[in-house]
Amino acid sequence: MEILFILGITAALAFTALFVNNARTLGAINAFGHVVTAFFALKMAYAFALVGGSLRIGNIFYIDALSMFFILTISILNVASSLYSIEYIKGEFTEGILSLKKVKTYYALFNIFSLSMFLVVILNNMGMVWVAIEMTTLASAFLVGFHNNKLSIEAAWKYIIICSVGIVLALFGTIFFYHAVSSCVGIRTLDWTEMVSAASRLSPHIVKTAFLFILVGYGTKAGIVPMHTWLPDAHSQALSPISALLSGVLLKTAIYAILRFAVITNRCVGEGYTHSLFLFFGILSLGVAAGFILVQKDLKRLLAYSSVEHIGIICFGLGIGTPMALYGAMLHVFNHAVTKSVMFFGAGNIVRRYGTNNMNVIRGVSGIMPFTAAVLIIGAFALVGSPPFSIFVSEIMILISAFTKGQYLAAAAFLLFIAAAFGGIIFHLGKVIYGKRPEGMEVTKEPVSTKAAFVFLLTFVIFMGFKIPFVINKLLLLTVDIIKGV
Amino acid sequence: MTLYIGILYSGIILMALLMVTSKRLGALIRSFAAQSFLLFLVTILFAIKESSAEMYTVAFLLLSIKVMAVPYLLSKMVRRIKTDATTGPIVNPTLSLFIAMLLIYLSYLFAARLFPLYDRVQESSIVIALAVTLIGLFIMVFRMKAIAQIVGLLVMENGLFLIASAVSGGMPFFVEIAIFFDIFVCVIILGMFVYKINKVFTHIDVDKLQELKG
Numbered sequence: 118m119e120i121l122f123i124l125g126i127t128a129a130l131a132f133t134a135l136f137v138n139n140a141r142t143l144g145a146i147n148a149f150g151h152v153v154t155a156f157f158a159l160k161m162a163y164a165f166a167l168v169g170g171s172l173r174i175g176n177i178f179y180i181d182a183l184s185m186f187f188i189l190t191i192s193i194l195n196v197a198s199s200l201y202s203i204e205y206i207k208g209e210f211t212e213g214i215l216s217l218k219k220v221k222t223y224y225a226l227f228n229i230f231s232l233s234m235f236l237v238v239i240l241n242n243m244g245m246v247w248v249a250i251e252m253t254t255l256a257s258a259f260l261v262g263f264h265n266n267k268l269s270i271e272a273a274w275k276y277i278i279i280c281s282v283g284i285v286l287a288l289f290g291t292i293f294f295y296h297a298v299s300s301c302v303g304i305r306t307l308d309w310t311e312m313v314s315a316a317s318r319l320s321p322h323i324v325k326t327a328f329l330f331i332l333v334g335y336g337t338k339a340g341i342v343p344m345h346t347w348l349p350d351a352h353s354q355a356l357s358p359i360s361a362l363l364s365g366v367l368l369k370t371a372i373y374a375i376l377r378f379a380v381i382t383n384r385c386v387g388e389g390y391t392h393s394l395f396l397f398f399g400i401l402s403l404g405v406a407a408g409f410i411l412v413q414k415d416l417k418r419l420l421a422y423s424s425v426e427h428i429g430i431i432c433f434g435l436g437i438g439t440p441m442a443l444y445g446a447m448l449h450v451f452n453h454a455v456t457k458s459v460m461f462f463g464a465g466n467i468v469r470r471y472g473t474n475n476m477n478v479i480r481g482v483s484g485i486m487p488f489t490a491a492v493l494i495i496g497a498f499a500l501v502g503s504p505p506f507s508i509f510v511s512e513i514m515i516l517i518s519a520f521t522k523g524q525y526l527a528a529a530a531f532l533l534f535i536a537a538a539f540g541g542i543i544f545h546l547g548k549v550i551y552g553k554r555p556e557g558m559e560v561t562k563e564p565v566s567t568k569a570a571f572v573f574l575l576t577f578v579i580f581m582g583f584k585i586p587f588v589i590n591k592l593l594l595l596t597v598d599i600i601k602g603v
Numbered sequence: 604m605t606l607y608i609g610i611l612y613s614g615i616i617l618m619a620l621l622m623v624t625s626k627r628l629g630a631l632i633r634s635f636a637a638q639s640f641l642l643f644l645v646t647i648l649f650a651i652k653e654s655s656a657e658m659y660t661v662a663f664l665l666l667s668i669k670v671m672a673v674p675y676l677l678s679k680m681v682r683r684i685k686t687d688a689t690t691g692p693i694v695n696p697t698l699s700l701f702i703a704m705l706l707i708y709l710s711y712l713f714a715a716r717l718f719p720l721y722d723r724v725q726e727s728s729i730v731i732a733l734a735v736t737l738i739g740l741f742i743m744v745f746r747m748k749a750i751a752q753i754v755g756l757l758v759m760e761n762g763l764f765l766i767a768s769a770v771s772g773g774m775p776f777f778v779e780i781a782i783f784f785d786i787f788v789c790v791i792i793l794g795m796f797v798y799k800i801n802k803v804f805t806h807i808d809v810d811k812l813q814e815l816k817g
Contacts, residue, residue: 242775242777242778244774244775244778244782245777245778245781247778247782248778248781248782248784248785251785251789255789258792258796259792262796262799265799265803267803267804267814268814270799270800270803270804271812271813272815273796274809274812275812277789277793278743278752278756281756281789282743282759285736285759285760285763288763288782289736289763292766292767292770295767296770299772300770305772306775307774307778322717323718326717349815350815
């Protein structure tokens with residue numbers, strides 16, 4: 118039943134936004150609502166971790182450990198993003214960049230966006246999942262084009278158009294799956310539970326083609342190279358709290374949809390097919406992203422390309438496909454979400470203070486915003502995968518699995534590209550954080566709620582480098598079972 | 604029955620070809636409305652054949668949204684924006700027509716490989732559905748006016764609708780409704796962005812939106 122509270126509270130927050138007339142109060146209410154939601158998600162996750170199994174509400178919602186893991190990730194990021202939003206939006210409001218009406222629109226859209234992401238991971242009917250994913254695009258498009266200037270409108274237009282075409286291809290794939298089920302088994306359904314139980318009797322021929330469409334279609338939304346072209350634009354132009362959500366969880370919900378279809382495909386044609394596709398696109402994404410990271414000049418675009426790189430890592434893990442690699446890939450979904458949010462929040466503070474995204478201009482953050490600078494240093498090293506932070510754990514799991522499976526060439530490419538990204542990100546951020554501080558800029562006081570968001574996320578980043586919490590560990594083990602089809 | 608459906612399908616692909624060759628936005632939108640109307644007739648025929656209330660509902664949704672509301676909104680947009688009303692082609696109509704033919708042939712090859720066991724009628728309907736989708740994609744990629752891209756997206760979705768009804772007799776009812784609603788919202792939002800682009804850039808040529816790169 119908690120799930121209804123989660124959906125209900127998020128929807129209620131979207132409505133509340135229309136009636137509260139104070140930017141800070143509205144932000145605080147929003148953050149409080151998301152803390153409550155996260156509490157319910159945690160309670161639910163705990164119950165799942167203890168007994169496992171799945172939860173069905175009517176034939177509409179189907180929640181198993183895989184869904185639960187994503188619900189937990191989304192709600193944790195919502196807490197962080199809503200905390201960070203309070204002062205960020207308040208600041209833009211005081212400076213007169215946003216009107217009160219825009220502030221209200223922001224919080225309403227924020228919650229519609231969250232709601233649609235929750236829906237993606239709990240709906241049973243894969244047609245409705247498609248609708249929910251399109252809903253995430255439509256809700257976030259306004260948040261990308263929020264400032265109504267040339268750059269943000271261009272980004273938003275590309276975002277909707279490219280993702281809509283992608284998603285049309287995904288619908289194509291969904292229709293093919295539907296066709297396979299109705300012609301081979303004789304039941305006319307798009308419910309995932311029924312599709313999975315019918316999977317072994319489907320025509321392999323059609324399922325293979327259908328999965329290709331799904332991978333390319335939802336892959337567009339996930340930012341897999343070469344369908345990633347909307348991503349750096351949208352992530353760099355969106356408001357920073359939204360960039361964190363886009364990068365942290367939106368991309369992952371598309372991965373979730375691909376995974377659901379991959380489970381069906383694996384049962385039908387064996388694991389080799391999806392594994393080789395994931396591996397190919399994973400390495401391609403890693404390589405291309407590493408190249409763009411090295412030559413990047415724009416701070417937020419740098420982080421956006423790093424998201425492409427991490428999506429590549431996740432795909433790589435899914436492509437290796439041993440239980441340990443899958444565990445690593447799913448853990449990476451969570452680790453990347455929290456770490457990348459830290460980075461986007463930090464970048465958001467910098468961009469607000471310096472008024473530019475250009476890394477050739479931004480210098481000496483450590484002298485102006487000491488707290489943000491400290492957080493960014495930790496975040497940067499965590500992001501590129503150095504120990505003892507959480508991303509190191511998931512990356513090393515994936516890497517070990519690649520070696521034990523005998524995929525030496527793939528593992529070597531993986532290492533090479535990761536090393537390139539490591540160098541690129543540390544080099545660029547090093548210049549930004551240290552360096553000579555521009556004359557006439559004073560030390561800035563950083564608000565408490567923003568610091569709280571940082572501390573909240575860094576707890577996960579640091580703590581999970583040493584120990585994976587019981588709930589998450591259990592959920593991941595169950596998730597691996599679901600993907601493996603045990 | 605089969606004859607009527609055959610005629611309607613030919614009409615649908617003909618409209619797609621008309622769209623590829625049209626130089627003006629008005630013509631593009633009118634052909635799109637005509638294509639959607641033919642699609643509506645096909646759905647009505649299926650509904651009569653299977654006498655299902657759900658199919659009738661879908662057909663009337665199609666009529667109200669894709670034949671009336673969307674074309675109306677789009678033409679209003681063209682009038683209000685006062686653009687030069689060309690579709691912004693970067694490939695000329697003759698070559699476009701040739702490419703469209705090629706796309707139809709490709710869909711034929713694809714359908715023959717993927718669904719080898721079908722009878723001729725069903726096979727040709729799959730070919731047409733696929734071709735319409737591909738032509739929609741072609742319009743999106745090779746027409747540079749924002750409004751033309753919206754029409755391209757809608758044409759792709761027309762193709763999808765056809766595929767769904769050709770290969771498996773339509774998607775489940777609620778999914779179909781939800782998809783219609785989604786498309787409608789999508790067009791409205793895209794429309795709002797067209798106005799924004801026009802306001803900020805004073806044109807709607809999307810190939811000139813190229814400040815973000817790298």
